[in-house]
Amino acid sequence: AQSVTQLGSHVSVSEGALVLLRCNYSSSVPPYLFWYVQYPNQGLQLLLKYTSAATLVKGINGFEAEFKKSETSFHLTKPSAHMSDAAEYFCAVTGGSQGNLIFGKGTKLSVKP
């Protein structure tokens, strides 16, 4: 069985500050992990994914995430927040090559000027 926990349903940061969105997973098989972003009135867009290659994964828009097996974590970071980063972010896990994604509840990121 697999599950994802995202700590914090809402996160607020100032423009230029570090963004840290937390994701912990549970999986009985080696996981594949994803971060998706949903901007207002749009669909989900892939930010980055971990597929058992490098543990530090770089994505679009300056985001990156590090897979830490010992901590069962896949936290998303960005060194400097921009107003355009305001959106809802979803962490997801799957155990198979074609399996469905299991999502966390999402974290809404607000960026203050």
Next chain:
Amino acid sequence: EAGVTQFPSHSVIEKGQTVTLRCDPISGHDNLYWYRRVMGKEIKFLLHFVKESKQDESGMPNNRFLAERTGGTYSTLKVQPAELEDSGVYFCASSQPRAGPPDTQYFGPGTRLTVL
């Protein structure tokens, strides 16, 4: 290349009525998934097609939901009769089948269903 499209973008219906949602995947994507997000909850898997075959429908909530993918191209999700708890955003996603690490699932913009 066109992305995943969904129709309609919004639907408001009365309890007991029927609604059909449509998803057009990216051309050539054999995998097609339906997901749903009820307000305040996480996005949950409904079912997975490989071409026209249902690979996994373990997430379908009950037999009021019927999904089809005739010809292995677009898919429809019918809710009949609709209940209040069916309200939410229905997402469709598609991907290429592959061995090893999964291909990216590309999501459509979703259909927001409101049942009154």
